[in-house]
Amino acid sequence: MIEExxxxxxxxxxxxxxYSIHIERGxxxxxxNYFPTSLAPKTVVIISDQNVYARYGKRLERSINNMGxxxxxxxxxxxxQSKSMHMAMDIxxxxxxxxxxxxxxxxxxxxxxxxxxxxFVASTYLRGIPFIQIPTTIIAQVDSSIGGKVAINVCGRxxxxxxxxxxxxxxxxxxxxxxxxKRFIRDGMGEVIKYGCIREERLITQLEALDxxxxxxxxxxxxxxxxxxxxxxxQHDAYDRGExxxxxxxxxxxxxxxxxxxxxxxxxxxxxxIGMSLxxxxxxxxxxxxxxxxxxxxxxxxxxxxxxxxxxxxxxxTPFLQQDKKRRGDKITLVVLSRMGQAVLYPVxxxxxxxxxxxxxx
Ligand code: GLY
Numbered sequence: 394m395i396e397e398x399x400x401x402x403x404x405x406x407x408x409x410x411x412y413s414i415h416i417e418r419g420x421x422x423x424x425x426n427y428f429p430t431s432l433a434p435k436t437v438v439i440i441s442d443q444n445v446y447a448r449y450g451k452r453l454e455r456s457i458n459n460m461g462x463x464x465x466x467x468x469x470x471x472x473x474q475s476k477s478m479h480m481a482m483d484i485x486x487x488x489x490x491x492x493x494x495x496x497x498x499x500x501x502x503x504x505x506x507x508x509x510x511x512x513f514v515a516s517t518y519l520r521g522i523p524f525i526q527i528p529t530t531i532i533a534q535v536d537s538s539i540g541g542k543v544a545i546n547v548c549g550r551x552x553x554x555x556x557x558x559x560x561x562x563x564x565x566x567x568x569x570x571x572x573x574x575k576r577f578i579r580d581g582m583g584e585v586i587k588y589g590c591i592r593e594e595r596l597i598t599q600l601e602a603l604d605x606x607x608x609x610x611x612x613x614x615x616x617x618x619x620x621x622x623x624x625x626x627x628q629h630d631a632y633d634r635g636e637x638x639x640x641x642x643x644x645x646x647x648x649x650x651x652x653x654x655x656x657x658x659x660x661x662x663x664x665x666x667i668g669m670s671l672x673x674x675x676x677x678x679x680x681x682x683x684x685x686x687x688x689x690x691x692x693x694x695x696x697x698x699x700x701x702x703x704x705x706x707x708x709x710x711t712p713f714l715q716q717d718k719k720r721r722g723d724k725i726t727l728v729v730l731s732r733m734g735q736a737v738l739y740p741v742x743x744x745x746x747x748x749x750x751x752x753x754x755x
Contacts (some may be wrong), residue, residue, distance in 0.1 A: 396717040401617045405624045406694050407541070407631045410559040414539060414620050416613055420566040421449060421527070424456045426667060434497040436463040438488060439512035441502040442471035447574065453502055453527070462522055465491045469510070476510050476546045478554070484514045486533050498523040498561070504530035505537040505661075506564070509552070512543030516558035525562040529569045529579075531581020531660060531748065535588070535619035538563050540627040551648075557632055565620070567612035575698075576660060577606065579725055583643075583662025585637070587669065588619045590690065594734030601693055638719070639736050642728040643669030645717060646750050652713035653705045666699035675730045675749050683732040707747075710754050714746065 401416040415427050428465045437457050441450055446468045454464045467487050468637075485528055501511030501524060515524035526538035544555025570578070589596035596618050603611060623640065630637040647668030650659055656699050659667070670691055676682040691701045719725055729739040747755030 399613065401613060402557045403617065403620050403624055405539070406628055407559050409541065409557070409631065410561065412560060414563040414565065414650045416565045416567065416617055416620070416625065418566060418613075419565050420567045421452050421569075422456050424453070425460045426612050427562060428460065428565055429525075432498055432561060434462060434523075436465050436493060438465045438467055438491070438493060438498055438499045439499065439502055440467050440469075440484065440507060440514065441469055442475065442504075444471045445503040445507065447481050448641050449502060449529070449569070453500070457500075465493070468683075471506075473506055473546070476506050477545075477614065478545060479546060480510060481514055481517075481545055484510075485518055488514070488518055489641070493518070493522070495519050495522050498525065500527055501526050501538075502529065504528065504533045508533055508538050509542075509544050509571075512541075512560065513545050513555055516543050516556045521558065521678065523561045524558075524561045525564060527564045527566075529566075529575055531570060531616075534565045534567070534570075534616050535581065535598060536584045536623065537567075539620055539623045540637075541631065542633075552718070559631070564622075565616060567616060572610060575605070577662060579698050580640055580660040580662035583665040583669075583699055585615060585671075585695075586690075586693060586697070586699075587621055587665060588622050589641050590730055590733065591728070591736035592622045592670065592734065593618060597693065597733055599688075601696070605697060635738070638726055638738055639728055641719060641726075642730070642736055643667075643672065645714065645719060645725065645727060645746075646671055649702055649710035649713035650705060650716060653709040658705070659700070659703070663700050666694045667701065667703050667739070670694060670701040671711070672727065672750060673730055675752055678752070679749070682730050686730055686733050690730075706714075707751060707755055714750075714755065715743075 403414040426433035446572050499515045501508045528534045541557045541559035543558050544552035547553040556732050595666045606673050626637050643665040647665040651664040674687045677687045694701050723743050724740050725743050726738050730736050
């Protein structure tokens with residue numbers, strides 16, 4: 394990691410592409426400093442939702458215009474429902490109308506929905522054109538913008554159709570987090586805590602010493618720690634065949650909680666918090682996890698106002714567990730904390746998964 398004044402650069406080397414994550418306050422106003430020299434677009438497409446575009450779109454446009462490039466904004470309604478084939482078709486059409494070619498590039502400006510949808514379009518339009526992620530939420534800055542997973546929802550299932558398509562850069566501006574509502578901050582903290590749990594006890598200790606307010610002056614280093622952990626994992630396993638699955642800690646149950654709550658009761662980060670907490674309580678009982686880890690994890694989750702359990706009945710969650718994309722035949726791989734800061738992959742028979750999630754069969 395190269396650190397210079399307030400700019401942090403984290404290089405990511407994958408089979409598909411080598412690129413950098415740049416973290417700097419105010420990066421939106423100086424994108425010319427970060428545009429990869431391998432790209433020579435005439436037109437830059439900005440894909441963004443209405444809310445984010447209204448807040449930051451013009452600033453980014455000015456910054457690109459200063460480079461003498463044409464900007465083509467494509468703005469869609471905010472929300473998960475936009476992560477659809479219908480919206481992807483609409484964006485393809487707008488790209489065709491604007492005469493976008495493979496020489497041009499896409500910038501995705503927004504949260505996870507924008508990055509996934511815009512990245513999916515970039516990976517398929519003309520069989521793939523360059524794209525750069527500019528994530529504006531914590532979850533997107535520490536997780537979804539990195540590593541090249543892009544997707545849309547199909548037939549009511551999240552991320553059912555997509556690809557692995559690495560971006561040409563990720564530009565992160567921690568200042569954008571200042572305008573996020575508190576619930577989005579909490580949502581992101583679920584994933585941040587996950588990184589500490591699976592790979593870096595030091596991050597857990599740092600978070601324990603901070604709180605929702607004091608964390609603001611530490612965002613650069615916290616985001617950088619998460620990006621570095623994710624970058625290392627993705628470099629080893631870009632296609633999710635092994636180590637990358639560690640990033641799913643808390644997600645098996647988390648996805649079931651999220652789905653059973655119809656994506657209304659809990660945010661993704663809140664659902665992951667519940668998933669990490671309930672799974673770790675069971676694995677500690679089964680002596681797969683060092684004693685005391687559950688208590689420490691739960692205290693930290695609560696310190697950041699995240700839930701540690703749910704009253705959603707198991708019968709409602711079971712169908713979502715059955716549909717889990719992580720299931721392979723009759724097996725599912727759980728991610729178990731052996732101790733704080735260290736996780737292992739733990740394949741179990743699907744018929745026995747309940748033992749690890751709630752202590753009895755489901
Ligand atoms: N969000 C998990 C992954 O990128 O693999």
